[in-house]
Amino acid sequence: MMPRFWPMFRKEFIQMRRDRLTLALMIGVPVIQLLMFGYAIQTDVRNLPTVVLDESRTPESRHLIHAFENTGNFRIVAQVDGRPALDAAFARGDAQAGIVVPADYPRDLLRGTTATVQIIVDASDPMSSQAALAAAAGVAQIRNLAILSAAAGRATLPLEARVRPRYNPGLRTAVYIVPGLVGVVLTMTMVIITAIAIARERERGTLEQLIVTPITKTELMLGKIAPYVGVGLVQMTAVLVLGRFVFAVPLTGSIWLLYGISIVFVVANLSLGLFISTLAQTQQQAMQMSFFLMLPSILLSGFMFPRQAMPLFFQWVGLALPLTHFLKVLRGILLKGVGLEALWPEVLVLTGFAVGLIGLAVSRFHKTLD
Protein backbone atom coordinates (compact mmCIF):
# COMPACT_ATOMS: atom_id res chain seq x y z
CA MET A 1 0.00 0.00 0.00
CA MET A 2 1.41 3.32 -1.14
CA PRO A 3 5.12 2.51 -0.98
CA ARG A 4 6.10 6.02 -2.01
CA PHE A 5 4.19 7.71 0.79
CA TRP A 6 7.03 7.32 3.28
CA PRO A 7 9.83 8.82 1.18
CA MET A 8 7.52 11.77 0.48
CA PHE A 9 6.62 12.09 4.16
CA ARG A 10 10.27 11.93 5.20
CA LYS A 11 11.26 14.58 2.68
CA GLU A 12 8.49 16.96 3.75
CA PHE A 13 9.43 16.41 7.38
CA ILE A 14 13.10 17.24 6.80
CA GLN A 15 12.18 20.35 4.80
CA MET A 16 9.78 21.47 7.51
CA ARG A 17 12.39 20.94 10.23
CA ARG A 18 15.00 22.87 8.27
CA ASP A 19 12.75 25.86 7.64
CA ARG A 20 13.29 27.28 11.13
CA LEU A 21 11.52 30.57 10.52
CA THR A 22 8.30 28.98 9.34
CA LEU A 23 8.42 26.48 12.16
CA ALA A 24 8.92 29.23 14.72
CA LEU A 25 6.03 31.16 13.20
CA MET A 26 3.79 28.14 13.34
CA ILE A 27 4.30 27.87 17.09
CA GLY A 28 4.73 31.61 17.76
CA VAL A 29 1.62 32.77 15.94
CA PRO A 30 -0.82 30.77 18.07
CA VAL A 31 0.81 31.93 21.29
CA ILE A 32 0.77 35.58 20.27
CA GLN A 33 -2.79 35.34 19.03
CA LEU A 34 -3.87 33.72 22.24
CA LEU A 35 -2.39 36.47 24.37
CA MET A 36 -3.76 39.12 22.04
CA PHE A 37 -7.29 37.81 21.84
CA GLY A 38 -7.34 36.65 25.43
CA TYR A 39 -6.20 39.92 26.98
CA ALA A 40 -7.21 42.58 24.50
CA ILE A 41 -10.66 41.56 23.42
CA GLN A 42 -13.36 42.30 25.96
CA THR A 43 -16.87 42.46 24.61
CA ASP A 44 -18.32 43.81 27.86
CA VAL A 45 -17.33 47.45 27.66
CA ARG A 46 -16.49 49.05 30.99
CA ASN A 47 -15.10 52.40 32.11
CA LEU A 48 -16.45 54.50 29.24
CA PRO A 49 -15.00 58.02 29.55
CA THR A 50 -18.01 60.11 30.52
CA VAL A 51 -18.64 63.86 30.90
CA VAL A 52 -21.39 65.18 33.12
CA LEU A 53 -23.49 68.29 32.57
CA ASP A 54 -25.35 68.78 35.84
CA GLU A 55 -27.68 71.76 35.44
CA SER A 56 -29.49 71.22 38.72
CA ARG A 57 -26.56 70.75 41.11
CA THR A 58 -28.64 69.24 43.89
CA PRO A 59 -28.12 66.24 46.20
CA GLU A 60 -30.71 64.36 44.09
CA SER A 61 -28.78 64.89 40.88
CA ARG A 62 -25.47 63.95 42.50
CA HIS A 63 -27.13 60.81 43.85
CA LEU A 64 -28.23 59.86 40.34
CA ILE A 65 -24.84 60.49 38.80
CA HIS A 66 -23.30 58.39 41.51
CA ALA A 67 -25.66 55.56 40.60
CA PHE A 68 -24.43 55.69 37.00
CA GLU A 69 -20.85 55.66 38.13
CA ASN A 70 -21.50 52.62 40.32
CA THR A 71 -22.47 50.45 37.35
CA GLY A 72 -18.80 50.42 36.37
CA ASN A 73 -19.69 51.24 32.78
CA PHE A 74 -19.16 54.96 33.15
CA ARG A 75 -16.00 56.65 34.31
CA ILE A 76 -16.59 60.35 34.94
CA VAL A 77 -13.72 62.27 33.38
CA ALA A 78 -15.11 65.82 33.58
CA GLN A 79 -17.91 68.07 34.72
CA VAL A 80 -18.86 70.67 32.10
CA ASP A 81 -20.86 73.88 32.26
CA GLY A 82 -22.81 73.86 29.06
CA ARG A 83 -23.76 72.11 25.84
CA PRO A 84 -20.89 73.51 23.77
CA ALA A 85 -18.32 72.13 26.21
CA LEU A 86 -20.09 68.74 26.15
CA ASP A 87 -20.13 68.64 22.35
CA ALA A 88 -16.48 69.59 22.23
CA ALA A 89 -15.55 66.73 24.57
CA PHE A 90 -17.34 64.31 22.24
CA ALA A 91 -15.76 65.80 19.15
CA ARG A 92 -12.27 65.52 20.59
CA GLY A 93 -12.95 61.93 21.60
CA ASP A 94 -12.32 62.73 25.29
CA ALA A 95 -15.78 61.44 26.08
CA GLN A 96 -17.76 58.54 24.69
CA ALA A 97 -20.72 59.06 26.97
CA GLY A 98 -22.42 62.07 28.45
CA ILE A 99 -24.96 62.43 31.27
CA VAL A 100 -27.15 65.54 31.22
CA VAL A 101 -29.31 66.24 34.29
CA PRO A 102 -31.74 69.11 33.63
CA ALA A 103 -32.34 71.93 36.13
CA ASP A 104 -35.90 70.80 36.94
CA TYR A 105 -34.90 67.19 37.72
CA PRO A 106 -35.41 67.33 41.52
CA ARG A 107 -38.66 69.30 41.15
CA ASP A 108 -40.19 66.79 38.73
CA LEU A 109 -39.07 63.95 40.97
CA LEU A 110 -40.77 65.54 43.94
CA ARG A 111 -44.00 66.36 42.08
CA GLY A 112 -44.37 62.88 40.69
CA THR A 113 -44.30 63.96 37.05
CA THR A 114 -41.83 62.15 34.78
CA ALA A 115 -38.36 63.39 35.48
CA THR A 116 -35.94 63.09 32.60
CA VAL A 117 -32.24 62.57 32.39
CA GLN A 118 -30.39 62.46 29.08
CA ILE A 119 -27.71 59.89 28.22
CA ILE A 120 -25.65 60.64 25.13
CA VAL A 121 -23.44 57.96 23.64
CA ASP A 122 -20.87 57.99 20.85
CA ALA A 123 -22.50 55.41 18.57
CA SER A 124 -19.68 55.46 16.05
CA ASP A 125 -18.43 52.60 18.23
CA PRO A 126 -21.52 50.37 18.40
CA MET A 127 -20.22 47.87 20.91
CA SER A 128 -19.42 50.40 23.62
CA SER A 129 -22.56 52.44 22.99
CA GLN A 130 -24.68 49.28 23.30
CA ALA A 131 -23.14 48.54 26.66
CA ALA A 132 -23.68 52.13 27.82
CA LEU A 133 -27.31 52.13 26.71
CA ALA A 134 -27.99 48.85 28.51
CA ALA A 135 -26.37 50.14 31.68
CA ALA A 136 -28.31 53.41 31.54
CA ALA A 137 -31.60 51.58 31.07
CA GLY A 138 -30.70 49.39 34.04
CA VAL A 139 -30.05 52.36 36.29
CA ALA A 140 -33.35 53.99 35.34
CA GLN A 141 -35.27 50.76 35.85
CA ILE A 142 -33.87 50.12 39.30
CA ARG A 143 -34.65 53.66 40.45
CA ASN A 144 -38.15 53.47 38.94
CA LEU A 145 -38.84 50.25 40.80
CA ALA A 146 -37.55 51.69 44.05
CA ILE A 147 -39.74 54.80 43.72
CA LEU A 148 -42.81 52.82 42.63
CA SER A 149 -42.56 50.23 45.37
CA ALA A 150 -42.10 52.93 47.95
CA ALA A 151 -45.24 54.63 46.63
CA ALA A 152 -47.16 51.34 46.72
CA GLY A 153 -45.97 50.67 50.26
CA ARG A 154 -44.19 47.40 49.38
CA ALA A 155 -40.86 46.38 50.83
CA THR A 156 -40.18 43.65 48.24
CA LEU A 157 -40.30 43.49 44.47
CA PRO A 158 -43.17 41.61 42.85
CA LEU A 159 -40.92 39.79 40.33
CA GLU A 160 -37.26 39.05 40.07
CA ALA A 161 -35.61 37.18 37.20
CA ARG A 162 -32.65 35.15 38.47
CA VAL A 163 -30.23 34.57 35.61
CA ARG A 164 -27.73 31.69 35.83
CA PRO A 165 -25.03 31.91 33.15
CA ARG A 166 -24.26 28.26 32.45
CA TYR A 167 -20.85 26.96 31.20
CA ASN A 168 -19.27 30.37 31.79
CA PRO A 169 -20.54 31.59 35.15
CA GLY A 170 -18.17 34.55 35.30
CA LEU A 171 -19.24 35.64 31.79
CA ARG A 172 -15.55 36.00 30.97
CA THR A 173 -14.72 36.74 27.36
CA ALA A 174 -11.59 34.57 27.41
CA VAL A 175 -13.66 31.48 28.17
CA TYR A 176 -15.63 32.18 25.02
CA ILE A 177 -12.72 33.26 22.82
CA VAL A 178 -9.95 30.77 23.67
CA PRO A 179 -11.71 27.55 22.58
CA GLY A 180 -12.65 29.21 19.30
CA LEU A 181 -9.11 30.43 18.90
CA VAL A 182 -7.88 26.84 18.64
CA GLY A 183 -9.99 26.48 15.51
CA VAL A 184 -9.02 29.89 14.09
CA VAL A 185 -5.29 29.27 14.55
CA LEU A 186 -5.51 25.86 12.90
CA THR A 187 -7.49 27.28 9.99
CA MET A 188 -5.06 30.14 9.42
CA THR A 189 -1.86 28.12 9.51
CA MET A 190 -2.90 24.75 8.08
CA VAL A 191 -4.56 26.13 4.95
CA ILE A 192 -1.65 28.42 4.09
CA ILE A 193 1.06 25.86 4.73
CA THR A 194 -0.27 23.37 2.19
CA ALA A 195 -1.57 26.03 -0.18
CA ILE A 196 1.99 27.13 -0.84
CA ALA A 197 3.41 23.59 -0.70
CA ILE A 198 2.67 22.53 -4.27
CA ALA A 199 3.01 26.03 -5.67
CA ARG A 200 6.52 26.11 -4.20
CA GLU A 201 7.46 22.85 -5.91
CA ARG A 202 6.09 24.26 -9.14
CA GLU A 203 8.11 27.47 -8.80
CA ARG A 204 11.34 25.68 -7.95
CA GLY A 205 10.98 23.19 -10.80
CA THR A 206 10.85 20.17 -8.53
CA LEU A 207 7.24 19.45 -9.44
CA GLU A 208 8.24 18.75 -13.05
CA GLN A 209 10.78 16.29 -11.71
CA LEU A 210 8.23 14.65 -9.43
CA ILE A 211 5.73 14.25 -12.25
CA VAL A 212 8.13 12.09 -14.27
CA THR A 213 8.52 9.69 -11.35
CA PRO A 214 6.08 6.84 -10.70
CA ILE A 215 4.68 8.50 -7.53
CA THR A 216 0.88 8.47 -7.55
CA LYS A 217 -1.20 11.56 -6.96
CA THR A 218 -2.56 10.16 -3.70
CA GLU A 219 0.91 9.31 -2.39
CA LEU A 220 2.06 12.81 -3.27
CA MET A 221 -0.87 14.52 -1.56
CA LEU A 222 -0.94 12.39 1.58
CA GLY A 223 2.83 12.54 1.96
CA LYS A 224 2.62 16.31 1.80
CA ILE A 225 -0.04 16.81 4.45
CA ALA A 226 0.91 14.10 6.95
CA PRO A 227 3.82 15.93 8.67
CA TYR A 228 1.64 18.98 9.26
CA VAL A 229 -1.01 17.03 11.12
CA GLY A 230 1.61 16.79 13.86
CA VAL A 231 2.29 20.53 13.69
CA GLY A 232 -1.43 21.23 14.00
CA LEU A 233 -1.69 19.12 17.13
CA VAL A 234 1.32 20.86 18.67
CA GLN A 235 -0.26 24.26 17.96
CA MET A 236 -3.52 23.17 19.46
CA THR A 237 -1.79 21.86 22.57
CA ALA A 238 0.05 25.16 22.99
CA VAL A 239 -3.20 27.15 22.87
CA LEU A 240 -5.00 24.75 25.21
CA VAL A 241 -2.23 24.68 27.79
CA LEU A 242 -1.83 28.47 27.78
CA GLY A 243 -5.59 28.92 27.81
CA ARG A 244 -5.78 26.67 30.83
CA PHE A 245 -3.02 28.24 32.87
CA VAL A 246 -3.23 31.88 31.82
CA PHE A 247 -6.96 32.33 31.27
CA ALA A 248 -8.32 29.46 33.36
CA VAL A 249 -10.30 28.07 30.46
CA PRO A 250 -11.75 24.74 31.60
CA LEU A 251 -11.43 21.37 29.88
CA THR A 252 -14.61 19.69 30.96
CA GLY A 253 -14.98 16.86 28.43
CA SER A 254 -12.81 14.08 27.01
CA ILE A 255 -9.41 15.21 25.82
CA TRP A 256 -9.05 12.14 23.60
CA LEU A 257 -12.28 12.89 21.81
CA LEU A 258 -11.11 16.47 21.33
CA TYR A 259 -7.80 15.40 19.77
CA GLY A 260 -9.51 12.74 17.65
CA ILE A 261 -11.95 15.21 16.10
CA SER A 262 -9.20 17.81 15.78
CA ILE A 263 -7.18 15.47 13.57
CA VAL A 264 -10.16 15.23 11.23
CA PHE A 265 -10.48 19.03 11.22
CA VAL A 266 -6.74 19.52 10.59
CA VAL A 267 -6.83 17.10 7.66
CA ALA A 268 -9.83 18.96 6.24
CA ASN A 269 -7.93 22.27 6.37
CA LEU A 270 -4.72 20.80 4.94
CA SER A 271 -6.75 19.33 2.09
CA LEU A 272 -8.41 22.67 1.49
CA GLY A 273 -4.92 24.15 1.21
CA LEU A 274 -3.90 21.45 -1.26
CA PHE A 275 -6.96 22.20 -3.34
CA ILE A 276 -6.00 25.89 -3.41
CA SER A 277 -2.51 24.76 -4.33
CA THR A 278 -3.78 23.00 -7.45
CA LEU A 279 -5.49 26.23 -8.57
CA ALA A 280 -2.57 28.57 -7.94
CA GLN A 281 0.42 28.89 -10.24
CA THR A 282 2.62 30.76 -7.79
CA GLN A 283 3.07 30.87 -4.03
CA GLN A 284 1.80 34.43 -4.02
CA GLN A 285 -1.48 33.47 -5.67
CA ALA A 286 -1.84 30.64 -3.19
CA MET A 287 -1.34 33.07 -0.31
CA GLN A 288 -3.91 35.49 -1.67
CA MET A 289 -6.50 32.76 -2.11
CA SER A 290 -5.90 31.53 1.43
CA PHE A 291 -6.37 35.01 2.86
CA PHE A 292 -9.52 35.36 0.83
CA LEU A 293 -10.90 32.34 2.69
CA MET A 294 -9.65 33.49 6.07
CA LEU A 295 -11.94 36.48 6.51
CA PRO A 296 -15.25 34.61 6.16
CA SER A 297 -13.87 31.92 8.43
CA ILE A 298 -13.29 34.44 11.20
CA LEU A 299 -16.41 36.54 10.63
CA LEU A 300 -19.05 33.97 9.70
CA SER A 301 -18.07 30.91 11.71
CA GLY A 302 -19.37 32.22 15.01
CA PHE A 303 -15.90 32.77 16.39
CA MET A 304 -16.57 36.40 17.32
CA PHE A 305 -20.07 37.24 16.15
CA PRO A 306 -23.13 35.10 16.92
CA ARG A 307 -24.36 33.26 13.84
CA GLN A 308 -27.98 33.53 14.98
CA ALA A 309 -27.82 37.28 14.42
CA MET A 310 -26.79 36.88 10.77
CA PRO A 311 -29.16 36.95 7.79
CA LEU A 312 -30.06 33.45 6.61
CA PHE A 313 -27.84 33.64 3.55
CA PHE A 314 -24.73 34.26 5.63
CA GLN A 315 -25.70 31.53 8.04
CA TRP A 316 -25.63 29.16 5.07
CA VAL A 317 -22.28 30.48 3.93
CA GLY A 318 -21.05 29.85 7.45
CA LEU A 319 -22.15 26.23 7.22
CA ALA A 320 -19.86 25.77 4.23
CA LEU A 321 -16.83 26.51 6.42
CA PRO A 322 -15.26 23.65 8.38
CA LEU A 323 -14.46 26.07 11.23
CA THR A 324 -18.16 26.68 11.97
CA HIS A 325 -18.66 23.01 12.78
CA PHE A 326 -15.40 22.65 14.63
CA LEU A 327 -16.27 25.59 16.93
CA LYS A 328 -19.29 23.65 18.15
CA VAL A 329 -17.03 20.71 18.91
CA LEU A 330 -14.49 22.88 20.75
CA ARG A 331 -17.01 24.71 22.91
CA GLY A 332 -19.00 21.54 23.40
CA ILE A 333 -16.08 19.51 24.71
CA LEU A 334 -14.14 22.22 26.53
CA LEU A 335 -16.97 24.16 28.17
CA LYS A 336 -20.02 21.89 28.23
CA GLY A 337 -18.26 18.56 28.60
CA VAL A 338 -20.47 16.84 26.03
CA GLY A 339 -19.40 13.75 24.07
CA LEU A 340 -20.04 12.05 20.77
CA GLU A 341 -23.75 11.65 21.57
CA ALA A 342 -24.15 15.41 21.11
CA LEU A 343 -21.41 16.06 18.56
CA TRP A 344 -21.87 13.28 16.01
CA PRO A 345 -23.46 15.56 13.38
CA GLU A 346 -20.41 17.85 13.48
CA VAL A 347 -18.04 14.88 13.33
CA LEU A 348 -19.91 13.58 10.30
CA VAL A 349 -19.76 16.93 8.52
CA LEU A 350 -16.05 17.41 9.30
CA THR A 351 -15.25 13.91 8.03
CA GLY A 352 -17.18 14.78 4.88
CA PHE A 353 -15.11 17.94 4.46
CA ALA A 354 -11.82 16.06 4.95
CA VAL A 355 -12.62 13.22 2.54
CA GLY A 356 -14.31 15.46 -0.01
CA LEU A 357 -11.56 18.08 -0.10
CA ILE A 358 -8.73 15.59 -0.37
CA GLY A 359 -10.62 13.85 -3.18
CA LEU A 360 -11.12 17.18 -4.89
CA ALA A 361 -7.44 18.07 -4.56
CA VAL A 362 -6.32 14.70 -5.95
CA SER A 363 -8.71 14.86 -8.88
CA ARG A 364 -7.77 18.47 -9.69
CA PHE A 365 -4.08 17.65 -9.72
CA HIS A 366 -2.75 16.35 -13.04
CA LYS A 367 0.55 14.69 -13.58
CA THR A 368 1.24 16.77 -16.69
CA LEU A 369 2.41 20.31 -17.32
CA ASP A 370 -0.66 21.26 -19.38
Place this chain on the structure above:
Amino acid sequence: MTDPAVETRSLTRRFGDLTAVRDLTLRIAPGEVFGLLGPNGSGKTTTIRMLCGLLEPSGGTARVAGVEVTEAPEAIKQRIGYMAQQVGLYEDLTVGENLDFYGGIYGLKHAARGARLAEVVAFLNLESRLDQLAGHLSGGWKQRLALGCALLHRPNVLFLDEPTAGVDPAARRNFWQAIYGIAAQGTTVLLTTHYMDEAERCQRLAMLSRGHLIALGTSTEVAAQVGGKTLEDAFILLQERDER
Protein backbone atom coordinates in the same frame (compact mmCIF):
# COMPACT_ATOMS: atom_id res chain seq x y z
CA MET B 1 16.92 -5.49 -35.77
CA THR B 2 16.17 -4.94 -32.08
CA ASP B 3 13.22 -2.84 -30.97
CA PRO B 4 14.07 0.87 -30.87
CA ALA B 5 14.39 2.53 -27.45
CA VAL B 6 12.47 5.55 -28.67
CA GLU B 7 10.26 5.64 -31.71
CA THR B 8 7.99 8.50 -32.76
CA ARG B 9 5.60 8.66 -35.72
CA SER B 10 4.35 12.05 -36.90
CA LEU B 11 4.58 13.35 -33.36
CA THR B 12 2.94 16.78 -33.19
CA ARG B 13 2.24 19.28 -30.46
CA ARG B 14 0.33 22.52 -30.78
CA PHE B 15 -0.02 25.32 -28.21
CA GLY B 16 -3.04 27.26 -29.48
CA ASP B 17 -2.08 28.54 -32.93
CA LEU B 18 1.57 27.70 -32.52
CA THR B 19 2.82 24.32 -33.63
CA ALA B 20 5.84 23.62 -31.47
CA VAL B 21 6.59 20.18 -32.92
CA ARG B 22 5.33 19.07 -36.32
CA ASP B 23 5.28 15.55 -37.78
CA LEU B 24 8.39 14.36 -36.01
CA THR B 25 9.40 10.79 -36.88
CA LEU B 26 12.47 9.35 -35.17
CA ARG B 27 13.95 5.96 -34.30
CA ILE B 28 16.62 5.74 -31.64
CA ALA B 29 18.40 2.46 -30.99
CA PRO B 30 19.09 1.08 -27.50
CA GLY B 31 22.39 2.27 -26.08
CA GLU B 32 22.63 5.16 -28.51
CA VAL B 33 23.67 8.68 -27.46
CA PHE B 34 21.32 10.80 -29.52
CA GLY B 35 21.21 14.59 -29.69
CA LEU B 36 18.42 16.98 -30.53
CA LEU B 37 20.04 20.10 -31.91
CA GLY B 38 18.34 23.35 -32.77
CA PRO B 39 18.01 27.02 -31.91
CA ASN B 40 15.80 28.24 -29.06
CA GLY B 41 12.14 27.61 -29.78
CA SER B 42 12.78 24.83 -32.27
CA GLY B 43 10.77 22.29 -30.28
CA LYS B 44 13.50 20.33 -28.49
CA THR B 45 12.11 20.70 -24.98
CA THR B 46 8.54 20.09 -26.11
CA THR B 47 9.66 16.85 -27.79
CA ILE B 48 11.39 15.59 -24.67
CA ARG B 49 8.44 16.56 -22.50
CA MET B 50 6.09 14.60 -24.72
CA LEU B 51 8.34 11.55 -24.57
CA CYS B 52 8.37 11.74 -20.75
CA GLY B 53 4.61 12.05 -20.49
CA LEU B 54 4.78 15.64 -19.21
CA LEU B 55 2.89 16.99 -22.20
CA GLU B 56 0.22 15.22 -24.21
CA PRO B 57 0.89 15.04 -27.95
CA SER B 58 -1.68 16.75 -30.17
CA GLY B 59 -1.11 14.10 -32.82
CA GLY B 60 1.05 11.15 -33.76
CA THR B 61 2.42 8.42 -31.54
CA ALA B 62 5.49 7.80 -29.45
CA ARG B 63 6.87 4.57 -27.99
CA VAL B 64 9.46 4.75 -25.26
CA ALA B 65 11.14 1.59 -23.93
CA GLY B 66 8.45 -0.52 -25.54
CA VAL B 67 5.51 1.39 -24.05
CA GLU B 68 3.07 3.63 -25.90
CA VAL B 69 3.37 7.05 -24.21
CA THR B 70 -0.20 8.21 -24.78
CA GLU B 71 -1.70 4.90 -23.72
CA ALA B 72 0.26 4.30 -20.52
CA PRO B 73 2.02 7.49 -19.44
CA GLU B 74 2.50 6.13 -15.90
CA ALA B 75 3.96 2.80 -17.03
CA ILE B 76 6.93 4.44 -18.74
CA LYS B 77 7.90 6.45 -15.69
CA GLN B 78 9.72 3.60 -14.01
CA ARG B 79 11.70 3.03 -17.22
CA ILE B 80 12.88 6.56 -17.91
CA GLY B 81 15.08 9.10 -16.22
CA TYR B 82 14.63 12.82 -16.82
CA MET B 83 16.71 15.86 -16.11
CA ALA B 84 14.95 19.14 -16.78
CA GLN B 85 16.59 22.32 -17.96
CA GLN B 86 15.96 23.79 -14.52
CA VAL B 87 17.22 20.91 -12.39
CA GLY B 88 14.61 19.63 -9.96
CA LEU B 89 16.68 19.34 -6.81
CA TYR B 90 15.50 20.15 -3.31
CA GLU B 91 17.94 22.86 -2.34
CA ASP B 92 17.13 22.56 1.35
CA LEU B 93 18.01 18.87 1.35
CA THR B 94 21.56 17.55 1.35
CA VAL B 95 23.03 15.67 -1.59
CA GLY B 96 22.52 12.38 0.25
CA GLU B 97 18.92 13.25 1.16
CA ASN B 98 18.09 14.15 -2.43
CA LEU B 99 19.45 10.83 -3.65
CA ASP B 100 17.67 8.93 -0.90
CA PHE B 101 14.39 10.68 -1.67
CA TYR B 102 14.44 9.91 -5.38
CA GLY B 103 15.59 6.36 -4.63
CA GLY B 104 12.53 5.95 -2.41
CA ILE B 105 10.17 7.55 -4.92
CA TYR B 106 11.44 5.17 -7.62
CA GLY B 107 10.55 2.32 -5.28
CA LEU B 108 14.03 1.04 -4.45
CA LYS B 109 13.67 -1.16 -1.39
CA HIS B 110 15.66 -0.19 1.63
CA ALA B 111 18.56 -2.65 1.39
CA ALA B 112 18.89 -2.37 -2.38
CA ARG B 113 18.62 1.41 -2.15
CA GLY B 114 21.71 1.73 0.03
CA ALA B 115 23.80 -0.38 -2.34
CA ARG B 116 22.55 1.41 -5.45
CA LEU B 117 23.07 4.83 -3.85
CA ALA B 118 26.66 3.93 -3.02
CA GLU B 119 27.18 2.78 -6.61
CA VAL B 120 25.84 6.02 -8.12
CA VAL B 121 27.73 8.15 -5.61
CA ALA B 122 30.97 6.39 -6.54
CA PHE B 123 30.23 6.64 -10.26
CA LEU B 124 29.68 10.41 -10.06
CA ASN B 125 32.34 11.08 -7.39
CA LEU B 126 29.81 12.60 -5.03
CA GLU B 127 31.28 11.10 -1.81
CA SER B 128 32.82 14.32 -0.55
CA ARG B 129 29.56 16.25 -1.05
CA LEU B 130 27.04 13.93 0.54
CA ASP B 131 26.29 16.12 3.56
CA GLN B 132 26.29 19.42 1.70
CA LEU B 133 22.98 21.14 0.99
CA ALA B 134 22.09 20.89 -2.69
CA GLY B 135 21.46 24.64 -2.70
CA HIS B 136 25.10 25.28 -1.81
CA LEU B 137 26.51 23.30 -4.75
CA SER B 138 28.01 24.96 -7.81
CA GLY B 139 26.35 24.53 -11.20
CA GLY B 140 28.47 21.58 -12.26
CA TRP B 141 27.88 19.65 -9.04
CA LYS B 142 24.17 20.33 -9.17
CA GLN B 143 24.09 18.94 -12.69
CA ARG B 144 25.90 15.85 -11.55
CA LEU B 145 23.61 15.31 -8.59
CA ALA B 146 20.54 15.72 -10.80
CA LEU B 147 22.00 13.13 -13.14
CA GLY B 148 22.52 10.81 -10.19
CA CYS B 149 18.89 11.25 -9.08
CA ALA B 150 17.70 10.37 -12.58
CA LEU B 151 19.91 7.25 -12.75
CA LEU B 152 19.11 5.53 -9.47
CA HIS B 153 16.43 3.24 -10.83
CA ARG B 154 18.53 2.12 -13.85
CA PRO B 155 16.25 3.62 -16.50
CA ASN B 156 16.20 2.20 -20.02
CA VAL B 157 16.10 5.67 -21.51
CA LEU B 158 17.59 8.84 -20.05
CA PHE B 159 16.30 12.23 -21.20
CA LEU B 160 18.55 15.22 -20.59
CA ASP B 161 17.24 18.68 -21.47
CA GLU B 162 20.24 20.99 -22.02
CA PRO B 163 22.16 19.19 -19.29
CA THR B 164 25.30 21.32 -19.40
CA ALA B 165 23.81 24.80 -19.82
CA GLY B 166 25.77 27.20 -17.64
CA VAL B 167 28.43 24.71 -16.61
CA ASP B 168 32.18 25.30 -16.99
CA PRO B 169 34.18 23.32 -19.60
CA ALA B 170 35.94 21.04 -17.11
CA ALA B 171 32.63 20.08 -15.51
CA ARG B 172 31.19 19.52 -18.97
CA ARG B 173 33.96 17.10 -19.85
CA ASN B 174 33.35 15.18 -16.63
CA PHE B 175 29.66 15.12 -17.38
CA TRP B 176 30.26 13.66 -20.84
CA GLN B 177 32.46 10.94 -19.43
CA ALA B 178 29.55 9.98 -17.21
CA ILE B 179 27.15 9.97 -20.16
CA TYR B 180 29.38 7.62 -22.15
CA GLY B 181 29.66 5.41 -19.07
CA ILE B 182 25.88 5.26 -18.78
CA ALA B 183 25.43 4.47 -22.47
CA ALA B 184 28.05 1.74 -22.25
CA GLN B 185 25.82 0.00 -19.71
CA GLY B 186 23.04 -0.14 -22.32
CA THR B 187 21.03 2.96 -21.35
CA THR B 188 19.84 5.07 -24.25
CA VAL B 189 20.60 8.77 -23.82
CA LEU B 190 18.54 11.43 -25.58
CA LEU B 191 19.74 14.96 -24.95
CA THR B 192 19.11 18.44 -26.28
CA THR B 193 21.82 20.99 -26.80
CA HIS B 194 22.84 24.04 -28.71
CA TYR B 195 26.56 23.65 -28.05
CA MET B 196 28.35 22.48 -31.22
CA ASP B 197 31.11 20.56 -29.45
CA GLU B 198 28.48 18.77 -27.43
CA ALA B 199 26.42 17.94 -30.51
CA GLU B 200 29.51 16.48 -32.17
CA ARG B 201 29.91 14.08 -29.27
CA CYS B 202 26.53 12.46 -29.98
CA GLN B 203 26.50 9.35 -32.10
CA ARG B 204 23.58 10.66 -34.09
CA LEU B 205 21.80 13.98 -34.25
CA ALA B 206 18.43 15.33 -35.27
CA MET B 207 18.39 18.96 -36.22
CA LEU B 208 15.16 20.79 -35.53
CA SER B 209 13.95 24.13 -36.77
CA ARG B 210 10.60 25.63 -35.84
CA GLY B 211 9.30 22.22 -34.90
CA HIS B 212 10.41 20.51 -38.12
CA LEU B 213 13.00 17.81 -38.52
CA ILE B 214 15.58 19.35 -40.89
CA ALA B 215 18.37 16.83 -40.87
CA LEU B 216 19.20 13.47 -39.31
CA GLY B 217 22.42 11.50 -39.02
CA THR B 218 25.98 11.87 -37.76
CA SER B 219 27.26 15.39 -37.27
CA THR B 220 29.01 15.47 -40.66
CA GLU B 221 25.92 14.10 -42.37
CA VAL B 222 23.73 16.71 -40.68
CA ALA B 223 26.08 19.54 -41.65
CA ALA B 224 26.07 18.35 -45.26
CA GLN B 225 22.28 18.02 -45.37
CA VAL B 226 21.76 21.57 -44.16
CA GLY B 227 24.46 22.86 -46.52
CA GLY B 228 27.37 23.94 -44.35
CA LYS B 229 30.97 22.75 -44.11
CA THR B 230 30.82 22.24 -40.37
CA LEU B 231 28.01 21.71 -37.94
CA GLU B 232 28.42 25.27 -36.73
CA ASP B 233 28.01 26.66 -40.25
CA ALA B 234 24.87 24.59 -40.60
CA PHE B 235 23.51 25.82 -37.30
CA ILE B 236 24.08 29.49 -38.11
CA LEU B 237 22.63 29.08 -41.57
CA LEU B 238 19.57 27.57 -40.01
CA GLN B 239 19.21 30.30 -37.47
CA GLU B 240 19.48 33.01 -40.12
CA ARG B 241 16.86 31.25 -42.21
CA ASP B 242 14.61 31.12 -39.13
CA GLU B 243 14.97 34.79 -38.43
CA ARG B 244 13.81 35.80 -41.87
